[in-house]
Amino acid sequence: MHLRAVVVAAVALALGTGAFNVDLHHAVVVVSPTGADDLLFGYSVALTPAQLLVGEPRGEWPSRPDILEPGALHRCRLDMLGLSQPQCSDIRLDMTGNDMTYIGGHSVHHLKNTSMFASTIVTTSAGLALVCGPGWKNQLYREKHYLMNGLCYSLDWNNLYRQPKPYVPLVERERQGAVVPDEASPGRTKNVFYYAFGEAGFSAHVSQDAGEVLLGAPGVYSWRGSVVRYRINEAGQLVEKFVTRPDSFEDYGYFGYSVTAAGFDTSRRTPVQYAAGAPRAAHSGKVLLFELPDEAVEPGSATADSTRMSVLQEMFGEQFGEYFGAAVLAEDVNGDGLADLLVGAPLHSTAQAGDQGRVYVYLNQGEGRLRLTDSPLGPWSRPSRHAPGRGSPPHGDPHASPHGARFGSALVAAGDVNKDGYNDVWIGAPYEDGGRGAVYLFLGSAIGCGPSAAQRIPARDVHADLRSFGFSMAASADVDDNGYTDLAVGAPLSGHAVVLLTRPAARLAPRITSSVTELSFSASSFVLSACLQYAGHRAHPHAVAMVTLALDGPSERAMLSMRPGRPAARLVQYSQPLQLGRLACTNVTVLIRPNNVDFTTPIDVTMRFNLTDEASRKDKPFCRSCPVLDPTAPSSAALRIPYATGCKDDSLCRPDLKVSAEWHDTALPLVVGSVREVTLRALVRNTGEPAFLARMAVTLPPPLAVARMPPTCHTPRAFLARTAAPAPTRLICDLANPLGHNKQLLLELPLDVSQLSLAAVASAAAPSVTVTLNATSAGSANTSDGVLSLRLPLAAIVDLDVVGRASPELGLLPDHDSTKAIGFTHTFEVRHVGPTWAPGAALRLHVPLKARVGGPRGRIVTLLKVRVLVDRRRVNCTTREVTGVATGRDQEDDFAKAKGTPASAGEDADDWEDLADGAAAGGLRCGVAPALCVELQCPLLLLPPATATVDLRLRLLTESLDAVLDAVGVGLSAVAVHTKAVVVLPDLPSLPAGSKFRSRPVQLSTLFMRPAESAPVQPWVVGLSVAAGLLLLALLTLALRKAGFFGRKKVPRVGDGPQPGQGIPADRPPGGADVDVDDDDDTLLAAQKSAASVLASDDDGIDGALETASDSGMSMHSSVGAPQQAEQAPST
CATH class of the missing domain: 2.130.10.130 (Integrin alpha, N-terminal)
Incomplete structure (x- = not known):
């Protein structure tokens, strides 16, 4: 059953002041x-x-x-x-x-x-x-x-x-x-x-x-x-x-x-x-x-x-x-x-x-x-x-x-x-x-x-x-x-x-018809006939109406043409002469664009009309028979021409679009930061009448985005405008025109998930992002099967590695009476191991900043001055005194609980206990009397894959340290300062199942030692030492004499050799004397040893030994250099 052309009469629009039949211009x-x-x-x-x-x-x-x-x-x-x-x-x-x-x-x-x-x-x-x-x-x-x-x-x-x-x-x-x-x-x-x-x-x-x-x-x-x-x-x-x-x-x-x-x-x-x-x-x-x-x-x-x-x-x-x-x-x-x-x-x-x-x-x-x-x-x-x-x-x-x-x-x-x-x-x-x-x-x-x-x-x-x-x-x-x-x-x-004065009220009866009752997909034009019949009690026999024809709807698939050769438009106006009691008509051609793809929406034509009101002008005499349009009479008419779609009702097809979807090749739940892209695969199937202009509307919640736009999809213009707040992304994907009965179509949409953050995971007990898919078609009575909400479950794995170094690890304490402060630095480096980025991470530090002197109610003195630099910049750290801690183990537990980590990361708490068990006893340590602990929490700007460096610059106040040690009554030759650090996520009180947070704590220590004081030397010790030295010198001299050190032959000086023309026998050593070079070498070594002995005993002895060794060396070098001159002489 095809929809026939139907004329719909509409009532008049609201009239302005003086628009009805009482004339104001001729009052x-x-x-x-x-x-x-x-x-x-x-x-x-x-x-x-x-x-x-x-x-x-x-x-x-x-x-x-x-x-x-x-x-x-x-x-x-x-x-x-x-x-x-x-x-x-x-x-x-x-x-x-x-x-x-x-x-x-x-x-x-x-x-x-x-x-x-x-x-x-x-x-x-x-x-x-x-x-x-x-x-x-x-x-x-x-x-x-x-x-x-x-x-x-x-x-x-x-x-x-x-x-x-x-x-x-x-x-x-x-x-x-x-x-x-x-x-x-x-x-x-x-x-x-x-x-x-x-x-x-x-x-x-x-x-x-x-x-x-x-x-x-x-x-x-x-x-x-x-x-x-x-x-x-x-x-x-x-x-x-x-x-x-x-x-x-x-x-x-x-x-x-x-x-x-x-x-x-x-x-x-x-x-x-x-x-x-x-x-x-x-x-x-x-x-x-x-x-x-x-x-x-x-x-x-x-x-x-x-x-x-x-x-x-x-x-x-x-x-x-x-x-x-x-x-x-x-x-x-x-x-x-x-x-x-x-x-x-x-x-x-x-x-x-x-x-x-x-x-x-x-x-x-x-x-x-x-x-x-x-x-x-x-x-x-x-x-x-x-x-x-x-x-x-x-x-x-x-x-x-x-x-x-x-x-x-x-x-x-x-x-x-x-x-x-x-x-x-x-x-x-x-x-x-x-x-x-x-x-x-x-x-x-x-x-x-x-x-x-x-x-x-x-x-x-x-x-x-x-x-x-x-x-x-x-x-x-x-x-x-x-x-x-x-x-x-x-x-x-x-x-x-x-x-x-009152003018006649007239009525115009509209009638609009078409040359066709329905349109084929290949139709290029058809003809409209717009008619008006003029009636009114004692109205003028002739009148003129101003008629407006318009094609309704936002599309520009058709145009109106008054006559060939004139530009076509979606709206045309013309004057229609009228005669009382007769029907007056005008033909208009409707031109359909060849690229039209919308076949389910009928072409609607609206005709609006009104009588011209030239008679009411002040510069003209009053016209007692000139009519005015009755406001209760129709002032518009409409015509609808449908396409022959093959549907039971040409103007309203009834497809049944069903949507199913999945996350293709994606491990669920999706660990935030593990991948940059996931693929959404949607299947649309039509079990009803043909679906014209079948489309899929996809709504992506922020921060999801499209990785690569498929060629059949686009973003509506209304969603392109930038907004201050994050707004959903909407896509319109063309499926088919038409999508026939029992036909299906697969759509794959790559999505960018790189902007997902840890906040999205911690926002709900079952964290996820939901993508909405809505399959529609033009002019259809769609059912709820065409709408699907697909969840992408999320999880997080946050792995932060913390290492540290103390500079210096060993230092010296000054004398007891000194007020000098000793500076040292504990540096912690936080590395993002991944895969989930933790933008709100903070480093929590425990520092034994103060001590109590005189028992539980004694006065508190400051031991350390602290300044914190994060990546060489000063930051505002929150400070909290850790109270109620009696033992080191208690404070370690409190520090572990303060991390704010989820239950899945509970094994990290044992790391603190192991660290405490392996630490040396004594020194300045949080939880060990008389030290009082202060907790510092400093925000980190941790962007993957970068690291964050935290410098804890400390100054040990030795005067306060001596006061504490004196009050305790313990004299120590060494004092260690211990600090601890761990990475926490303060904005995330808990993480859902499937998520993990790993961060091992680090303890740094600097040991300060005090040099031991020497006792005064007794006189008998001095005397005994001098006698022992003299005895040793005498024994050395005697040994040298026995060895012939003082009775050796003198080595000839340079220049004392043979005269020119004299030869040197081949079986004798150079120098003209019977000298054993090896013996001279032994003699030189013995002289050096003798000089060392003299150096150790007396200054005068040292000078004599150096002179003896010098003479011996000169003689050796002279004897060695002489044969060279002798050998060179004949050549001269």
Whole structure:
């Protein structure tokens, strides 16, 4: 079953300010005729097809300057819109002054000063206009009592020259006050104001179909409030007055502050039900839904003031002081034929904004039962297609501020502005944007009002001088006769009224089709047909849409071409001419790149469109038939064309990729540092439908890296960026396209493990690094079989060799009285044997630095001065005194335990004991009294395969040593200083199974000896020695004489030989004398011995012996040299 081309319609994107059909560029701004901005021009507005009625509650009557600010009504003609600015004129409500007269059979004495006439204006489509002044006062008892009963004028807005007719519903003299039971004092009564300050006409509502008028009188009965109903007869007169009794209300509740009426329950005998707000009741506000009797009541009869007000439902506010009920509106917003109720609470506050305002929506469930919806309306509503989300300015307006906006101060029915069959509403926020104000349009729908505004009109976009824009509104007439109701808005604090014209709402129905329903792998192009059908109530017959076609998705495997010869692109825009009621189409060619490899992802095409809005430009006249796209209508469409993949569902293949993996030719656990590279071998098998663009995602935790990147793998660009912290390495390896059913593929990935360290091994009880493999394919519904986590278990073998030498090994101690310090050095060399590198290694030294003199509580003296050099650089070593050690063996055990080595290296502890057993007793040794041991721990920078050299430079303080030896009472001729060292890993308290740590300790010793003192020589010893020497000399001399040493023949001198010409006999020795050379040699040796004897006995003898030996030597050399001369003579 192949997926066919499907058109998906999408809703419109969020529209900006003024984007819907109320035109802001051609707003009609009306200013007070007097030019004053403090008379509240715009306090109330009413709109008729040809004129705008504007109330000015503090306005003057030009014909009666004697009346102080009675309130004025202005009429502004709108029949010449677009040709000239509207001209406003006053409407005379009354020609009389503050005079005595009769109204409705009652004698009244007018006091029209500050009556606030025209503060309330309501109209009907039949031409009735009701203009009220709730501040009108009746003067009684010779002008000593002013009773603010309120007065309303009815007039025909079709014939404003006809004299308005006054109505005073609360003027009965006998009802100005009342005697009622005193609730505070049971059994007693009290006098209260009844009609005296009723303020009838404070609010008003005219029922368009039933011909009734409902007036609010919130001051009745100590401001409990009441409502007054009038019927409208055929002559347009108000008859059958009915005033409700407020007995069941509470004081100062202001019931009647706002009023409305509609058919809430059509099954009841009375076709109309009523709703009125009491914003101060119950501390938060209250609204009553009620009905009044339908029978006729004669004026002045006993039933004219009746208690027969039947309350159908009570609704209460949710927040203290939110003024719930300040505005009410009955309107069917969900199209079910039953009136729904909207209630304004303009002082509702949030944590972010005070007096922000809110409107509650009650939907009619039938039989007059109103249900509160879960989505109240506000200036900042939750996200929708019309408006931005909560917490951001409406429609992105940076000037909008909800603080003090008082959203919900005014509610008015807008009719059906987009002709979708649902009624819409306007809501005013007169103090938004720092007091400038704004109005909001909310569209009705089957579920009620949308949670967000379809259009927001801020005052700053209409006119720069507007203030309190949205305080009053009216939308009951079509001024420009284009079939859409227009809007009038008052801005009383700046003295303005504004008329906003509405343009037709149009809908565009999209349709997008393709020349093919599915694509083959070899397809190079296909053709799209993008169509729009234009429709709209009383819209212009011709329009232009701006259309955008785009290929969705990140790939660039296809391009759009409008016509041959033009550059292709992934996005194209064009203008589409439209004709009302007809379908308009444009063909576009989709070009597919020849190197496309993605066949599982369909090609998606999106069409977005909107109407051009040239008619809204300020430099052009207002076009009342130029349409605006309805925000509830579709504004985009999409088409999806799949590839014929051979899968059951062409757009979604269902492969089943299974992954298995192993560490190839690797001994486990892996000893850190033993190898630089390991090979990961992964096997991927597909047991499902074909897998297109099958890939393997490999995630390597740090510090693993790729030794050699396979040709089918690469690192995504997002993972190439450098980060401060070590980040995992991610690889994407292409497997096959497609990987068919029951096909498999082997992937070998060489990994670099040279950066693994000892820290990774000691980080967990079962140390390992985990590589994640994830096999995926394009457009697949992958299962968990495609994900595999492969552990690489780790172990460590740390082998550190320590050797040392003492320089010097033997030294001399000075005399007892000397204070000279003796320097010597113990050098330790640490070699990394491997294979695991130990970066945090340290050398721990035990040095007998001090000694205690005078027993366990004696004083402590310093014996040694220490300086430590590591690789000829001074380092900071930690120092700790080793206490609690009584014997050498105990301290050796403590030192072994302090190594911090794992249990697997426990055999090294015995090395210390063996070393202690073989050490010579005595000397300065840790753990042997009186020496006190200090432990030094020095960090090593041990990088393989280098070594670290630690020079422990010591100075023995001989003065302190003598003090210790004297205190002990032992005189020693030799003292040995012993130091010990071992390599430890302080940062690693333990290592997991399979790991080893080897480090043998070393002890160095320097022996210091003191030279022995010689005793004085006795006189008899001297004498005996001299006599022995003389006797020895005599014996030597005698021996020489006996040997003939002194009687030998004299050897002839050089030059005493034969004369020239004399020969030497061949049988005689040279020299002319019978000399035995050998005897002479013996004689020379005997002379030398005699000289040595003389040297040993006496200096004079030494000189004589040297002279004798010299004479004998000269004679020998002379006799030897003579024959040479003799032999050379004949040749001469």
